[in-house]
Amino acid sequence: MILTTAEENYLKAIYHLSDEGKKSVSTNDIAAEMKTKPASVSDMLRKLGEKSVIEYRKYYGVHITEEGKKLALQTIRKHRLWEVFLVEKLNFAWDEVHEVAEELEHIQSPLLIQRLDAYLNFPKFDPHGDPIPDEYGDVRSRPRIQLNEMEIDQSGQIAAVKDSSAAFLRYLDKVGAYIGARIKVLDKVEFDGSLEILVDQKKTLFMSKDVASNILVLQS
Amino acid sequence: MILTTAEENYLKAIYHLSDEGKKSVSTNDIAAEMKTKPASVSDMLRKLGEKSVIEYRKYYGVHITEEGKKLALQTIRKHRLWEVFLVEKLNFAWDEVHEVAEELEHIQSPLLIQRLDAYLNFPKFDPHGDPIPDEYGDVRSRPRIQLNEMEIDQSGQIAAVKDSSAAFLRYLDKVGAYIGARIKVLDKVEFDGSLEILVDQKKTLFMSKDVASNILVLQS
DNA sequence: TTATTTTTTTAGCCTTATCTAATTTCGTAA
DNA sequence: TTACGAAATTAGATAAGGCTAAAAAAATAA
Ligand SMILES: [Mn+2]
Ligand SMILES: [Mn+2]
Ligand SMILES: [Mn+2]
Ligand SMILES: [Mn+2]
Numbered sequence: 177m178i179l180t181t182a183e184e185n186y187l188k189a190i191y192h193l194s195d196e197g198k199k200s201v202s203t204n205d206i207a208a209e210m211k212t213k214p215a216s217v218s219d220m221l222r223k224l225g226e227k228s229v230i231e232y233r234k235y236y237g238v239h240i241t242e243e244g245k246k247l248a249l250q251t252i253r254k255h256r257l258w259e260v261f262l263v264e265k266l267n268f269a270w271d272e273v274h275e276v277a278e279e280l281e282h283i284q285s286p287l288l289i290q291r292l293d294a295y296l297n298f299p300k301f302d303p304h305g306d307p308i309p310d311e312y313g314d315v316r317s318r319p320r321i322q323l324n325e326m327e328i329d330q331s332g333q334i335a336a337v338k339d340s341s342a343a344f345l346r347y348l349d350k351v352g353a354y355i356g357a358r359i360k361v362l363d364k365v366e367f368d369g370s371l372e373i374l375v376d377q378k379k380t381l382f383m384s385k386d387v388a389s390n391i392l393v394l395q396s
Numbered sequence: 397m398i399l400t401t402a403e404e405n406y407l408k409a410i411y412h413l414s415d416e417g418k419k420s421v422s423t424n425d426i427a428a429e430m431k432t433k434p435a436s437v438s439d440m441l442r443k444l445g446e447k448s449v450i451e452y453r454k455y456y457g458v459h460i461t462e463e464g465k466k467l468a469l470q471t472i473r474k475h476r477l478w479e480v481f482l483v484e485k486l487n488f489a490w491d492e493v494h495e496v497a498e499e500l501e502h503i504q505s506p507l508l509i510q511r512l513d514a515y516l517n518f519p520k521f522d523p524h525g526d527p528i529p530d531e532y533g534d535v536r537s538r539p540r541i542q543l544n545e546m547e548i549d550q551s552g553q554i555a556a557v558k559d560s561s562a563a564f565l566r567y568l569d570k571v572g573a574y575i576g577a578r579i580k581v582l583d584k585v586e587f588d589g590s591l592e593i594l595v596d597q598k599k600t601l602f603m604s605k606d607v608a609s610n611i612l613v614l615q616s
Numbered sequence: 617t618t619a620t621t622t623t624t625t626t627a628g629c630c631t632t633a634t635c636t637a638a639t640t641t642c643g644t645a646a
Numbered sequence: 647t648t649a650c651g652a653a654a655t656t657a658g659a660t661a662a663g664g665c666t667a668a669a670a671a672a673a674t675a676a
Contacts, residue, residue, distance in 0.1 A: 266511040276505045291486040
């Protein structure tokens with residue numbers, strides 16, 4: 177099955193929304209994610225349904241099919257490999273890669289991706305800590321917990337960020353939080369859920385619950 | 397001026413056709429180059445004319461404007477830089493790069509191209525020997541002559557190929573002709589214009605006039 | 617269970633890029 | 647200087663992807 181760029185983008189959005197544990201994904205949610213109107217989504221769902229990459233029952237939201245999942249994971253694989261390339265080889269900052277990767281992921285060339293993967297030494301994670309699916313669509317996912325859900329005195333390593341917006345990533349740069357950093361929860365404020373964190377055994381950091389909820393931790 | 401992917405492709409074709417010393421470029425020639433129909437070309441010429449990247453007088457062909465030339469050269473620059481990347485970094489053969497570069501050249505990110513250029517060490521020529529315009533659109537072109545137009549006993553270096561088709565490039569690989577090879581014309585057959593060439597002072601090669609006309613030489 | 621609100625779909629329109637068929641214009645040969 | 651053939655343009659369709667406004671269906675509240 178060959179998809180257009182627009183179809184790939186929609187399918188990726190549906191995959192990501194499905195991944196949040198929902199039974200089915202709504203038209204409105206897709207429209208919000210894609211920054212299009214619900215009417216445009218309805219139209220696209222019909223097309224994706226005809227191509228059997230989603231299961232679509234009018235008025236009842238969509239489910240991604242196995243084939244759809246495979247295709248979405250291929251696009252995600254390409255996106256994340258390009259992000260690694262941009263950061264590792266072209267010295268992009270991790271907050272500068274998303275938009276460009278959003279375009280690069282649609283280049284059609286299996287050879288290109290295979291070679292890029294080898295050239296980057298078969299990376300397993302992208303610059304935001306997200307796992308890179310292999311060429312068969314398999315993702316090795318590790319159990320990660322949101323930082324705001326950790327208890328006092330628990331420790332771990334920053335594994336990934338949920339929000340990849342430039343604003344959030346630059347904030348993390350500024351306070352010295354990075355993928356792989358060792359952290360420990362020193363204190364949690366009852367009132368607003370904000371936290372005091374020890375980073376790399378030396379630096380203390382205060383952050384809101386909102387910030388913490390966008391940091392994923394590998395517990396140890 | 398921002399162009400769509402289709403507009404960029406047309407403008408590049410017009411630039412290349414203009415470069416062949418013609419006064420003006422015809423609708424039919426553009427259609428042949430783009431593998432579209434003349435009717436589609438007429439429509440696109442109107443649009444490109446409105447954007448002032450070409451000068452278009454109905455029924456009299458087109459001239460590219462200074463602004464159009466600049467934009468075309470930017471696309472060509474991107475195309476050739478990506479070709480260098482594919483060959484130098486991802487080990488593509490020189491006959492495998494064209495189609496992928498045809499897609500990659502449309503990625504919109506000045507930072508990406510600037511970084512790619514630096515990463516590749518500011519290459520001056522692409523894998524087919526074609527010069528890479530600088531970021532201002534300047535091309536340093538060297539005087540090159542078609543191999544079939546050289547006289548017996550003259551020598552030089554293969555500088556570029558006119559035809560970048562996979563079939564032609566693989567033929568050159570097979571006979572051991574490559575960009576940079578030192579060559580000398582040993583003999584020319586009056587009857588059909590075919591040539592006998594000495595490559596790298598050791599290997600003798602026979603080639604048709606047709607093949608020779610697609611090899612550009614830097615005379616010495 | 618009925619009425620209202622929210623969600624989703626449909627209808628109709630736009631733009632870009634293509635096509636085929638019909639028409640117009642150009643250049644040239646008689 | 648006209649008539650004819652080639653080249654180019656226009657007219658009218660189609661397909662993808664988007665929009666707004668209207669209609670329909672589902673979900674929720676009364
Ligand atoms: Mn994308
Ligand atoms: Mn990422
Ligand atoms: Mn192209
Ligand atoms: Mn080239």
